[in-house]
Amino acid sequence: MKTDTQLRDDVEAELSWDPAFKASDIGVIVKDGVVTLTGHLSSHAEKYAAERAVQRVHGVKAVAVEMTVKLPFGNERTDADIAMAAERALEWNVLVPDGRIRPMVEKGWLTLQGEVEWGYQRSAAEGAVRDLMGVTGVSNLVKVKPKLSPADVEKKIHDALSRQADRDAVQGAAWATPGVSVVVNDLLVDA
Known part of the structure; x- marks a missing residue:
């Protein structure tokens, strides 16, 4: 079993290895195998990629995400713009059934609601909107009902x-x- 120091070093190495975000923007704290990530990233896509990178590290028991998304000047979008982009992204994704998922946006946070028949459709919907410019977070409340x-x-x-x-x-x-x-x-x- 790794010590907290070894685990922190492994997490920091994994974060430095992944090109999807700037590792220097992320702080890492490890206590009893639980990794806490802190800092500010410039998009939800970067935040999501950092979370996935930490979950790849062997020995991580849990991850506490205390990172925030702070959009760079010029990348801000109105909630209406994000909602429209989300609707189009869902509409254009062939894995997402037409008209079954409704996006809602509040202060950049995108919430998906609705019902689909398959789990892959729920995942595809989230993937379709996660990387949209201006999105600061995603809550996937889509229910799977065969x-x-x-x-x-x-x-x-x-x-x-x-x-x-x-x-x-x-x-x-x-x-x-x-x-x-x-x-x-x-x-x-x-x-």
């Missing part, structure tokens, strides 16, 4: 089982069925 009922899921698995004979194929069919979040494979194959 359209399938448990009976539909069961039928789809039974249909797949009737097409596929071996144990691995059966497990794969279960995982590939929309609406399945856990598969417990207790099947025994008689030879």
